[in-house]
Amino acid sequence: VIQNDFHFIFQIIYEVLYEDESFRSRAFAALVASKVFYHLGAFEESLNYALGAGDLFNVNDDSEYVETIIAKCIDHYTKLRVENAELPEDEEKKSIDPRLEGIVNKMFQRCLGDHMYKQAIGIALETRRLDIFEKTILESKDIGGLLAYSLKICMSLMQNKKFRNDVLRVLVKLYMNLEKPDFINVCQCLIFLDDPQAVSDILEKLVKDDNLLMAYQICFDLYESASQQFLSSVIQNLRTVGTPIPAVPGSTNTGTVPTQEKDSDVMETEDKAGSSPAGKTADSEPKDQNSKMIKILSGEMAIELHLQFLIRNNNADLMILKNTKDAVRNSVCHTATVIANSFMHTGTTSDQFLRENLEWLARATNWAKFTATASLGVIHKGHEKEALQLMATYLPKDTSPGSAYQEGGGLYALGLIHANHGGDIIDYLLSQLKNASNDIVRHGGALGLGLAALGTARQDVYDLLKSNLYQDDAVTGEAAGLALGLVMLGSKSAQAIEDMVGYAQETQHEKILRGLAVGIAMVMYGRMEEADALIESLCRDKDPILRRSGMYTVAMAYCGSGNNKAIRRLLHVAVSDVNDDVRRAAVESIGLILFRWITSS
Known part of the structure; x- marks a missing residue:
């Protein structure tokens, strides 16, 4: 009746009846008023009266009216929950109408009753209801499948880092409580939670339970996914923390032993002919297992296997390079051909093209x-x-100094060889950068050091690069600014940001400013909303290069997240900033934010 004749109904009468607390059918009056307002297109008033209707508003009804009001209800509830979650802890939270929460809870019950678990998980995450999120997964018959689904949407769709971490902690708990814990996914969650100690504990537990294949697989996954700083912490924990000794037949020893760093002799014993398992001491096995895990975590094994694969499968066509070389004669194309050759032969160790064209190469x-x-x-x-033997010809020497451009390029090459896997080469590059007297050699040394120490946040490396930055030399400073960002990648270091932004606002060298513009952005890599304050500050700066840094910081902080807020900011700058370079950087940054969203972009 209301649907067809709502225009004849005086909703004011039903409003008055609902507000009269002595009226026995207040809930019915509220329901009628809600439906009238719905047909008038006043959805907010319709929702308010639907809440007053209590149980008369049936969430299980599949009418268009009910579906629309439920959608408005969930949207309003989500907005309030998100606003409360993002308020500072010292601010008072907004109160949420219990009737509103009651309707949302009924919808959750409806989803669970209809076995629509994925929908329930989606709404629970939208409304920040971790209690419902956990309950939904536990009530389903396919807990493993829902956990995998939840982890996928958590890592691909979550646009708030703090809440994502809360969800990951719940997932870790649920994965660990499975009848057969999923340690691989637990460790992936712990990487994003930046908890190397928990990863070390899991590896020790797997060794104790004699589940070595799983431990080794996790180590390979960690090397592929985690930063150098994270891996170093795990390795340090494995070296210093006592390792539980697996049960040995006939042994009653249940203590712990410290892991030794020099364990190559132990690793060799298992391959010696004639060795007997019974001949191994009780503490040799855990040391051996720890040394293998450390070798995997350090990347030695993966890098060696990857290198051999690339060498065996090198199918680069040298005729393409030869024809390119012969077709172009100017210096720009000469450099482009050299770079193309390096890309075509990345990791293959094949420098045949360069050796066959030494005279051509000497033109550089x-x-x-x-x-x-x-x-x-x-x-x-x-x-x-x-690496050092291969590059010896091009590296700085005490006896006879060579071309500064060649020596700088050699140090940069060492960094490229050891990119994201510095190890001992970091100390070599540190010493070379300290002793370098030429700005071009320092330029190459800084870039190489930044690549080798990528994401380590090592203080000694940071201090040396900062001292090179403060020399106020344009060539050295540009590389130092970039390298500082590489070393502090994703660290969100307040001190690094203060130093770099402060110097960027003081220096008169545009080259240094350009290097710092990218370096500052790298410090906030993957930090999402935690970078918003810095982004606001950079975007308001009068210097266009620092505003461009603000665009790059948006790109790095929200890289691959598809965050709508970040995209709106970039689109606004792309059409409003007065500087061409800033607008160009804004458009480029959109690509970095959306690179995982191929179908929607």
Whole structure:
């Protein structure tokens, strides 16, 4: 009746009846008023009266009216929950109407009753209801499948880092409480939670339970997914914390032993002919297992296997390079051909094209020579054991100083070979950068050091790069600004941000400013809303290069997240900023935010 004749109904009468507390049918009056307002298009008033209708508003009804009001109800509830969650802890939270929460709870019960678990999980995450999220997973018959689904949407769709971490902690608890805990996914969650100690504990537990294959697989996954800083912490924990000794037949020893760093002799014993399992001491096995895990975590094994794979499967067509070389004669195309060769032979250790064209290569001068030398680092990427011998010709020497461009390129090449896997080469690059007297050599040394120490946040590396930045030399400072960002990648270091932004606002060298613009952005990599204060500050700066840094910071902080707020900011700057470079950076940054969203972009 209301649907067809709502225009004849005086909703004011039903409003008055509902507000009269002595009226026995207040709930019915509220329901009628709600439906009238719904047909009038006043959805907010319709929702308010629907809440007053109590149980007369049946969430299980499949009418268009009920579906619309429920959608409005969930949207309003979500908005209130998100606003409360994002308020500072010292601010008072907004009160939420219990009737509103009651309707949402009924919807959750409806989803669970209809076995629509994925919908329930989606609404629970939208409304920040972790209690419902956990309950939904536990009530389903396919807990493993829902956990995998939840982890996927958590990592791909969550646009708030703090809440994502809360969800990951719940997932860790649920994974660990499975009849057969899923340690692989637990460790993936712990990487994003930045909890290396918990990962170390899991690896020790797996060794204790003699589940070595799982431990080794987790170590390989960690090397592929975690930062150098995270891996270093796990390795340090495995070396220093006592390892539980597995039960040995006939042994009653249940103590712990410290893991030794020099364990190569222990690893060799298991391969010796004639060795007997019974001959092994009770503490040799855990040491052996720890040493293997450390070897995997350090990347030695994965890098060696990857290198051998690339060498065996090198199918680069040298005729393409030859024809390119012959077709172009100017210096820009000369450099482009050298770079193309390095990309085609990345990690293959094949420098055949360069050796066959030494006379052509010798035409490179100044920065072109720097680039040509550095390209060897791309070709020999991962060839770490012989890196110093391979690059010896191009590295700085005490006896007879060579070309500064060649020596700088050589140090940069070392960084490329050891990118994100610095190890001992970091100390070598540190010493070379300390002793370098030429700005071009310092330029290459800073870039190489930044790549080798990528994401380690090492204080000694940071201090040396900062001292090179403060020399106020344009060539050295540009590389130092970039390298500082590489070393502090994703660290959100307040001190680093203060130092870099402060110097960027003081320096008169545009080259240094350009290096710092990118370096500042790298410090906030993956930090999402935690970078918002810095982004606001940079975007308001009068210097266009610092505003461009603000665009890059948005890109790095929300990289791959598809965050709508970040995209709106970039689109606004792309059409409103007065500087062409800032607008260009804004458009480029949109690509970085949406690179995982191919179908929707």
